[in-house]
Amino acid sequence: MEFLEITSLINEDLIDLKIDASNQQAVIEYLASLLENQDRIESKSAFIQGVMERESQFTTGFGNGIAIPHCKSETVKNTSIVIGKMKNEVDWKAMDDRGVSFVIMLAIPESEGGTTHLQILSTLSGKLIDDDFRTSLMNAAHKENVLRLLEDCVSKKSNS
Structure with a gap:
């Protein structure tokens, strides 16, 4: 199973390391606006609604200050x-x-079936368990x- 090239998934315009937000909803709305600015989503409100519905089922607060909505x-x-990296910690009802203080949000088209986001989640969560990687990223x-x-994370995954 081939992993997507990281450069097709993210670029510098989809990263903000100085977000000033006071709550989970504000963070998600802000990050969704970055996706909208890059024309990666058709409806910002529908996307936010989907993320919030997912959050209501089970927190994506991974732990150690990281969430993966x-x-x-x-x-x-x-x-x-x-x-997104927040200036201040936000309550995420984390595990x-x-x-x-650090959010990695994934946006996946419905048409991609179940494997793409599971593959990305698996790779990221596997790397985020590594203290050195997590500390370097945060x-x-x-x-x-x-x-x-992220490129190193993906290239090591595909080489193993």
Whole structure:
């Protein structure tokens, strides 16, 4: 099973390392606007609704300050990853009851079936367990650093 090229999923315009948001809804709305600006979703409101519905079923607060909200929807044009680092922690009802300061949001077209987002989630969650990778990602000061870490993550996964 071939993994998507990271450059088709994310670029520097889909990363913001200085988000000033006070709650989960504001973070999701802001990150959805980045997707909308890149013409990766047809309806920002439908996408946000899909993400919030998913959140209402089970938190995507992964733990260790990270959340991985995601939505599989007809409104998504291209599989995408959008990343946000908050200035302050946000309550995400995370599994470890800690606040979230780093969000990796996935947008997946409904037409892609079940494997694409599971593959991305599996790769990311596997890497986020690694303390060094997680620390490097969360402490990245520049968008290029985030992209490089994700590229390394994907290339190591496809080589194994």
